[in-house]
Amino acid sequence: MAGIKEYKCLSCGAPLEFDAGSQNVSCNSCGNSFTVEALQAAQDADPNQSSFDWGDYKKDYGQGGIEGTNVYLCESCGAEIEADANTAATRCPYCDNNIVLTDRVSGGLRPNGVIPFKITKEQLPEYLKKFYKGKSLLPRGFFSNHVLSKAQGVYVPFWLYGCHLSGSMDFDAQTVRTYRDGNYDCTETSHYLLRRQGRMEFENVPVDASLKMDNDLMDSLEPFDFSELKPFDGAYLSGFVADKFDSTPDDEMDRAEGRMLKSAADEISSTANYGMVTVRSKNLKADDAKVSYVLLPVYLLNCEYGGKKYQYAVNGQTGKTVGELPVSKGKSWGFFGGAFAIIGAIAFGILALLLNM
Numbered sequence: 001m002a003g004i005k006e007y008k009c010l011s012c013g014a015p016l017e018f019d020a021g022s023q024n025v026s027c028n029s030c031g032n033s034f035t036v037e038a039l040q041a042a043q044d045a046d047p048n049q050s051s052f053d054w055g056d057y058k059k060d061y062g063q064g065g066i067e068g069t070n071v072y073l074c075e076s077c078g079a080e081i082e083a084d085a086n087t088a089a090t091r092c093p094y095c096d097n098n099i100v101l102t103d104r105v106s107g108g109l110r111p112n113g114v115i116p117f118k119i120t121k122e123q124l125p126e127y128l129k130k131f132y133k134g135k136s137l138l139p140r141g142f143f144s145n146h147v148l149s150k151a152q153g154v155y156v157p158f159w160l161y162g163c164h165l166s167g168s169m170d171f172d173a174q175t176v177r178t179y180r181d182g183n184y185d186c187t188e189t190s191h192y193l194l195r196r197q198g199r200m201e202f203e204n205v206p207v208d209a210s211l212k213m214d215n216d217l218m219d220s221l222e223p224f225d226f227s228e229l230k231p232f233d234g235a236y237l238s239g240f241v242a243d244k245f246d247s248t249p250d251d252e253m254d255r256a257e258g259r260m261l262k263s264a265a266d267e268i269s270s271t272a273n274y275g276m277v278t279v280r281s282k283n284l285k286a287d288d289a290k291v292s293y294v295l296l297p298v299y300l301l302n303c304e305y306g307g308k309k310y311q312y313a314v315n316g317q318t319g320k321t322v323g324e325l326p327v328s329k330g331k332s333w334g335f336f337g338g339a340f341a342i343i344g345a346i347a348f349g350i351l352a353l354l355l356n357m
Helices: 036-042 054-061 121-132 215-220 249-269 329-355
Strands: 016-019 024-027 069-073 080-084 087-091 098-100 152-181 184-208 241-243 276-305 308-315
Touching: 024 036, 080 087, 121 276, 121 308, 152 249, 184 215, 184 249, 184 276, 215 308, 249 276
Parallel strands: 152 241
Antiparallel strands: 016 024, 069 080, 087 098, 087 241, 152 184, 152 276, 276 308
């Protein structure tokens, strides 16, 4: 049997759950709450234990990583729980206790950090209303209370990349000047070859490390405030679902480098202050790459309308909401029908006016 950890109330022994509002671990039974640090001290947890290192991980597990499923024994009810290789925290389906799968978040698999949830599930309607405000064609009751009750808080695995990036870019640039010379209007075009060189440092460039997550959806959730990154502790996961990475830093390096190269190119291009500028060539190179493994808070919400599934993600730290909104068929016909009716009435009025002239 693989190992699990359940976080119990220090007062009554009931299950604890991380509370995004208070940032403490709370007991729904007796109402007491504890800081993560107090829980660590009470359980003699070592906050400085080893954490993820990509070089060590490849030595221990190889490029392919961990595969298959494991069976866990719930400490509260004794039920056997089967979890796939990428689950790090879940609930017991028999007694509903919160459990953290310790072998997925310890040793070389222990995340380097975590941003705890700050947005509570009760606040989701507020942020969703901001998201769809003014969208008059949204189907009525699309985000119902029933739908919102199914929203799932998930700690999504991310790689945070950093590197030094240096090199040069060449631009073709031109300025245009118009002036009057006697009876003539003159246009003077000047052409330039520009070269810019520079060096930039990047840190905390996030790329999600979960194959099941939509990359565009996860990218759209940024920015996260990494000043609030905490040293990892399993107590933050209690009450939420958490996944272990199933895409390696090497797998996602091209995505990360592509984002950094584009940012560098945009920054360098902004220094070419001419009327018209086009990139002739660029020679930018990343070196001194580093990577860390973190868990970031995301609420996931799935809806269905007209036979199509829609997925939404809410940044669990900032409340930023992303996803595609559907258009109500009835409302769209009403909108365009009304518009056509107005146009028709105007046209009829103009025709009648012409006939009476």
